[in-house]
Amino acid sequence: xxxxxxxxxxxxxxxxxxxxxxxxxxxxxxxxxxxxxxxxxxxxxxxxxxxxxxxxxxxxxxxxxxxxxxxxxxxxxxxxxxxxxxxxxxxxxxxxxxxxxxxxxxxxxxxxxxxxxxxxxxxxxxxxxxxxxxxxxxxxxxxxxxxxxxxxxxxxxxxxxxxxxxxxxxxxxxxxxxxxxxxxxxxxxxxxxxxxxxxxxxxxxxxxxxxxxxxxxxxxxxxxxxxxxxxxxxxxxxxxxxxxxxxxxxxxxxxxxxxxxxxxxxxxxxxxxxxxxxxxxxxxxxxxxxxxxxxxxxxxxxxxxxxxxxxxxxxxxxxxxxxxxxxxxxxxxxxxxxxxxxxxxxxxxxxxxxxxxxxxxxxxxxxxxxxx
Amino acid sequence: xxxxxxxxxxxxxxxxxxxxxxxxxxxxxxxxxxxxxxxxxxxxxxxxxxxxxxxxxxxxxxxxxxxxxxxxxxxxxxxxxxxxxxxxxxxxxxxxxxxxxxxxxxxxxxxxxxxxxxxxxxxxxxxxxxxxxxxxxxxxxxxxxxxxxxxxxxxxxxxxxxxxxxxxxxxxxxxxxxxxxxxxxxxxxxxxxxxxxxxxxxxxxxxxxxxxxxxxxxxxxxxxxxxxxxxxxxxxxxxxxxxxxxxxxxxxxxxxxxxxxxxxxxxxxxxxxxxxxxxxxxxxxxxxxxxxxxxxxxxxxxxxxxxxxxxxxxxxxxxxxxxxxxxxxxxxxxxxxxxxxxxxxxxxxxxxxxxxxxxxxxxxxxxxxxxxxxxxxxxxxxxxxxxxxxxxxxxxxxxxxxxxxxxxxxxxxxxxxxxxxxx
Amino acid sequence: xxxxxxxxxxxxxxxxxxxxxxxxxxxxxxxxxxxxxxxxxxxxxxxxxxxxxxxxxxxxxxxxxxxxxxxxxxxxxxxxxxxxxxxxxxxxxxxxxxxxxxxxxxxxxxxxxxxxxxxxxxxxxxxxxxxxxxxxxxxxxxxxxxxxxxxxxxxxxxxxxxxxxxxxxxxxxx
Numbered sequence: 020x021x022x023x024x025x026x027x028x029x030x031x032x033x034x035x036x037x038x039x040x041x042x043x044x045x046x047x048x049x050x051x052x053x054x055x056x057x058x059x060x061x062x063x064x065x066x067x068x069x070x071x072x073x074x075x076x077x078x079x080x081x082x083x084x085x086x087x088x089x090x091x092x093x094x095x096x097x098x099x100x101x102x103x104x105x106x107x108x109x110x111x112x113x114x115x116x117x118x119x120x121x122x123x124x125x126x127x128x129x130x131x132x133x134x135x136x137x138x139x140x141x142x143x144x145x146x147x148x149x150x151x152x153x154x155x156x157x158x159x160x161x162x163x164x165x166x167x168x169x170x171x172x173x174x175x176x177x178x179x180x181x182x183x184x185x186x187x188x189x190x191x192x193x194x195x196x197x198x199x200x201x202x203x204x205x206x207x208x209x210x211x212x213x214x215x216x217x218x219x220x221x222x223x224x225x226x227x228x229x230x231x232x233x234x235x236x237x238x239x240x241x242x243x244x245x246x247x248x249x250x251x252x253x254x255x256x257x258x259x260x261x262x263x264x265x266x267x268x269x270x271x272x273x274x275x276x277x278x279x280x281x282x283x284x285x286x287x288x289x290x291x292x293x294x295x296x297x298x299x300x301x302x303x304x305x306x307x308x309x310x311x312x313x314x315x316x317x318x319x320x321x322x323x324x325x326x327x328x329x330x331x332x333x334x335x336x337x338x339x340x341x342x343x344x345x346x347x348x349x350x351x352x353x354x355x356x357x358x359x360x361x362x363x364x365x366x367x368x369x370x371x372x373x374x375x376x377x378x379x380x381x382x383x384x385x386x387x388x389x390x391x
Numbered sequence: 392x393x394x395x396x397x398x399x400x401x402x403x404x405x406x407x408x409x410x411x412x413x414x415x416x417x418x419x420x421x422x423x424x425x426x427x428x429x430x431x432x433x434x435x436x437x438x439x440x441x442x443x444x445x446x447x448x449x450x451x452x453x454x455x456x457x458x459x460x461x462x463x464x465x466x467x468x469x470x471x472x473x474x475x476x477x478x479x480x481x482x483x484x485x486x487x488x489x490x491x492x493x494x495x496x497x498x499x500x501x502x503x504x505x506x507x508x509x510x511x512x513x514x515x516x517x518x519x520x521x522x523x524x525x526x527x528x529x530x531x532x533x534x535x536x537x538x539x540x541x542x543x544x545x546x547x548x549x550x551x552x553x554x555x556x557x558x559x560x561x562x563x564x565x566x567x568x569x570x571x572x573x574x575x576x577x578x579x580x581x582x583x584x585x586x587x588x589x590x591x592x593x594x595x596x597x598x599x600x601x602x603x604x605x606x607x608x609x610x611x612x613x614x615x616x617x618x619x620x621x622x623x624x625x626x627x628x629x630x631x632x633x634x635x636x637x638x639x640x641x642x643x644x645x646x647x648x649x650x651x652x653x654x655x656x657x658x659x660x661x662x663x664x665x666x667x668x669x670x671x672x673x674x675x676x677x678x679x680x681x682x683x684x685x686x687x688x689x690x691x692x693x694x695x696x697x698x699x700x701x702x703x704x705x706x707x708x709x710x711x712x713x714x715x716x717x718x719x720x721x722x723x724x725x726x727x728x729x730x731x732x733x734x735x736x737x738x739x740x741x742x743x744x745x746x747x748x749x750x751x752x753x754x755x756x757x758x759x760x761x762x763x764x765x766x767x768x769x770x771x772x773x774x775x776x777x778x779x780x781x782x783x784x785x786x787x788x789x790x791x792x793x794x795x796x797x798x799x800x801x802x803x804x805x806x807x808x809x810x811x812x813x814x
Numbered sequence: 815x816x817x818x819x820x821x822x823x824x825x826x827x828x829x830x831x832x833x834x835x836x837x838x839x840x841x842x843x844x845x846x847x848x849x850x851x852x853x854x855x856x857x858x859x860x861x862x863x864x865x866x867x868x869x870x871x872x873x874x875x876x877x878x879x880x881x882x883x884x885x886x887x888x889x890x891x892x893x894x895x896x897x898x899x900x901x902x903x904x905x906x907x908x909x910x911x912x913x914x915x916x917x918x919x920x921x922x923x924x925x926x927x928x929x930x931x932x933x934x935x936x937x938x939x940x941x942x943x944x945x946x947x948x949x950x951x952x953x954x955x956x957x958x959x960x961x962x963x964x965x966x967x968x969x970x971x972x973x974x975x976x977x978x979x980x981x982x983x984x985x986x987x988x
Contacts (some may be wrong), residue, residue, distance in 0.1 A: 145713075217714055324871075353496075358923060362919070372644055373716070808819065
């Protein structure tokens with residue numbers, strides 16, 4: 020005689036107040052034992068209506084709203100928004116301003132990847148040590164931002180046609196110092212983490228996504244490159260002066276959590292290369308066009324424009340519609356954090372509870388951008 | 392009263408001042424009598440009460456110091472200061488934390504099973520305190536020297552698993568249930584390698600009494616039993632649920648696991664039990680593998696014991712703060728596919744060596760240790776080879792071109808827009 | 815450098831297969847009929863001439879007299895982009911357009927967002943629910959006639975108590 024033990028799936032709410040949801044994300048997860056059999060993401064706990072607010076502000080004031088979308092990638096958000104505004108208004112940017120914003124956004128990309136890697140390791144259960152190491156490096160970059168624009172997180176540094184202020188004299192030696200220190204620190208990170216058997220065995224082969232799946236779901240950025248699709252807007256569709264710098268696109272073929280982590284670590288090295296080249300190519304001059312050409316109260320002609328950049332999380336696009344007034348008629352954000360979560364269910368079903376937040380962290384989302 | 396405890400200096404010094412009338416005390420030169428003769432039973436009870444208080448409170452005090460030390464060292468490891476506000480070097484921070492915990496509101500959830508909910512913290516801390524009673528802290532400084540000491544330790548520590556299950560079940564919280572399921576799987580799995588890893592030590596010492604094991608260590612058993620120590624260290628980490636085996640609390644997965652619904656001093660007791668368990672595990676490692684209180688004069692044996700314990704604790708902290716957590720299946724695989732085999736190898740090799748040298752002196756022990764270290768490295772290498780995940784080398788950038796076609800078929804100019812910027 | 819399809823030429827290319835789909839073309843944009851959205855999109859994704867594997871963005875604009883749903887498409891193989899637009903909801907009656915989720919799954923969350931904030935119904939969407947705001951929120955905030963803060967306040971009598979809300983969302987356990 021055999022005894023049947025009755026088992027049943029268990030549904031658990033994880034979040035919005037959970038330590039590893041990277042903000043206020045909520046998932047309703049059904050488990051069979053430790054295995055995930057269903058996931059329902061629930062968004063909106065940080066919705067602030069940025070797109071509606073943008074319709075009430077002037078074009079320059081909207082910059083402050085973009086800072087607060089992805090608050091670990093403010094410079095990149097500024098850049099994407101400025102590209103859209105410049106395209107909409109037909110502004111010819113000042114070369115020094117463009118170089119400065121390229122430097123700023125590449126620094127921000129390093130900072131953003133440092134956060135992504137650090138929190139991924141935190142989700143793996145490390146006791147904060149790698150996270151604090153990555154945060155230490157990020158701190159130096161934030162200090163550089165403070166020199167550039169006086170703010171560390173919500174920078175609002177960029178303006179239509181360039182930046183609002185030239186970098187001070189002491190910025191360049193400080194930046195060189197940071198850039199000299201970074202590669203050995205990233206090597207340290209590699210030694211501590213990439214070659215770590217626990218991290219490797221925890222992340223290898225977990226939540227594999229194929230290129231076809233990801234393109235179907237509009238997933239872009241490091242996630243896509245981790246599956247071997249060589250799609251980087253900086254290279255395929257160079258905006259600003261990215262066609263004048265050379266850099267490589269790190270590609271991994273596995274498409275699992277480890278590949279996503281690995282691609283981010285390598286991209287930091289490439290960003291350092293780009294900044295070094297920018298520093299050589301930058302020339303003295305004005306950092307933004309004359310006020311007569313680009314007034315603070317910009318009135319772009321009636322029309323619409325979509326501009327996208329390679330954000331540290333994927334393709335960040337701004338779709339602006341102008342009705343000829345001083346504020347955008349419609350401002351839509353193509354948020355990579357939100358769209359990269361499209362396949363969350365496919366990634367998680369069949370994995371274990373322990374890998375759930377690791378996979379979630381490897382997407383590298385930011386709730387400020389998901390909910391906007 | 393002819394007490395069997397009179398060899399115990401801790402006991403003797405208290406008991407004989409209370410009741411010096413007994414012949415045994417007089418024979419040892421005690422002449423102060425507080426209690427009249429005929430009250431030896433009272434002296435005995437009082438002495439027992441005092442000793443229990445001393446050991447328990449010393450254990451709890453050690454936890455306070457340990458928490459402070461761990462936070463300071465964590466701070467140093469992570470490039471920050473650690474607690475430094477209350478008292479010199481922040482030494483009073485833990486005390487302040489303890490007081491704060493006491494004054495927190497004690498919440499019992501509506502869905503909780505009140506009895507079990509309240510029972511669980513007690514069940515958690517009780518076995519750990521019991522283990523303290525058999526550990527020899529120094530020459531003649533112990534509560535009791537049981538002749539089945541190790542068996543007692545293993546038996547009583549397995550109760551902590553029950554308390555975790557009770558706590559998680561009684562909370563009526565689904566996240567806590569996960570912790571309960573995991574604790575059943577993990578704590579019970581690791582009992583087996585933990586117990587088996589000590590067989591080698593028992594064979595060498597020829598006794599289960601912890602005092603006798605310390606006496607037998609003419610050279611520390613870390614030299615003769617490297618495999619035993621390795622397995623015991625990892626199993627003890629798992630039993631005390633420290634990173635990388637902290638599945639039960641798993642902050643990034645289960646928030647706080649079975650502790651989710653506990654607050655105030657019930658939480659404090661769990662916390663205390665957990666840290667005390669780490670200290671006790673280190674003390675056991677010192678007693679079984681590092682020669683216990685043995686050291687060189689004139690430093691007192693108690694200091695030697697404390698110093699060695701701190702060393703082991705430092706090592707455990709180092710592991711804890713460096714590594715991420717293993718997954719549940721990997722942890723169980725490590726227990727059953729890795730550590731279990733290692734203990735069997737260890738028992739087998741040690742048994743053969745004991746058969747060759749039934750009563751080893753120092754020379755024989757050194758020969759044994761040489762053989763055992765060779766076995767240690769070979770077997771660890773073999774097992775890690777077995778358990779390691781298959782490798783893939785990360786492709787070098789630009790060399791391993793991906794298969795997915797990108798920009799292979801450019802858009803011809805005759806259909807492209809020429810009116811201005813494209814994106 | 816990505817190239818953008820010229821609107822008129824893209825419209826011509828689509829007309830070869832689907833003669834009735836196109837409404838207008840100009841600049842980089844093509845306007846298509848709402849009913850023909852699935853056909854056109856399937857053509858744009860699968861046909862070797864277009865190969866738009868990636869749906870960059872789905873959004874909508876409220877032009878008072880009508881709504882415009884905007885699709886930004888990207889082709890990786892041809893390194894090209896295109897903008898497809900469709901006007902729906904003339905006279906502000908029920909705005910409805912076929913969903914493209916079965917063509918690109920990437921439209922899933924974006925279409926839900928457009929429904930939530932702009933109030934355009936995507937016919938055939940498998941999970942047609944609000945995403946940022948809660949079910950029962952009055953109105954759609956990105957519409958131009960969603961004017962004031964007061965409009966978003968739910969009257970006391972219609973408010974649901976938290977426990978009832980929890981009972982609806984799930985079992986409140988966790």
